[in-house]
Amino acid sequence: MDVLMPQLGETVAEGKIVKWFKQAGDVVKPGENLFEIETDKTSMEVPAIAAGTLTDIRFGVGDVAKVGAVVAVIAGVGGDVRAKSVEPKRHDTPKAPQQTPFVPAKAGTQKSQTQKQLDPRFRGDDRSERRGNEPLNSSSQSQRDFAYPDMSPWREVRTPERNFGPAKLSTGRYVTPLARRLASERGIDLGRISGSGPHGRIVAADVDKAPVPSAAAQASTSQYYLVADVEIDRLQAMQTEAKSAGAEFSIGDFVVKAWAVALQRVMPEAGADIGLITTIDGRRATTIIREAATTTLTAIAREAAGQGSASPSGATSAVAMAAASGIREFTAILTSPFVSALAVGQPRRAPIENDDGSIKFIGLMTVTLSCDHRSVDEALAADLLTTFKTLVENPVAALV
Structure with a gap:
């Protein structure tokens, strides 16, 4: 069977293929996604509506196909299963069928010549192709099992999970899927763009006209932060014991x-070189x-006293210490080549409630983790911060 480019809207005439989930030669089942398409108005994943083998892919990633064009071919049981891969950047569209010369129909025959019998799936009834009391064999039962009316390519579209943010901004403006993707890739703030589409909707052309922010601005807008309080009573006790033994830190x-150590356990690919950021005479210094x-x-x-390497080569994470006493917490701004930085506030005594309702004071410090979401996602950052907190509250674990 032919897999067609679906109609995504009354005014949409073509769609762009942005991803193939299957390759030529793969076996497909009804409901499995074949490819993802995108237009200026929406995006959707197109599923298979029949079982078989994907034998021919006629449009590759990045190609634009007209609505109704044959995008791929699925061969069923007994079909030709020789797989054909699409040639790169093929933009041919279906040729219009040749018109046959007009021949006047004979009286009383035109209706019978033009009337077509619809497939049972599209008639809206449960009639099968059986005749009389003929038993339903396994072949016809199989065909009926795969007759899913809601799997038609012309059905209501389904938006992919990866949609690059909400369709409605906090300002009340609406944004098309293509415009959201382009803005996300280019680091453009949609809140500062005026839409030229219907009812002020932001479309791709509006994003194309918007200035692309500088590399520094993009790095700033891509940051997010996690904050945690870390208990340091055991660490301070170990520090005192080490000082008594002549080893100070x-x-x-x-x-x-x-x-x-936390980086090595959670993100071993990040390495174990750490940039220590301090302030000396009002100037930022990195060791x-x-x-x-x-x-x-x-x-x-x-x-740390000044004998470390000053070259940041190979380091992807940093630790920033508070510049002055009394600073409870602060945020480190990421600079290249660091994709994460841990800002450490000054230690302090703070009250906490015991299980029995009484109050006690403990040593605490607040740390703020800055991450670039393009390199470290939120789940990974949370794992890093949790591991670090455990190591500090149980300091011996960091030494073994």
């Missing part, structure tokens, strides 16, 4: 190591602590 030194996950605390303390 700061809470910042331990944070660098614990953050490197790179190499292989911080396996470096001793005393060695990290020496490198």
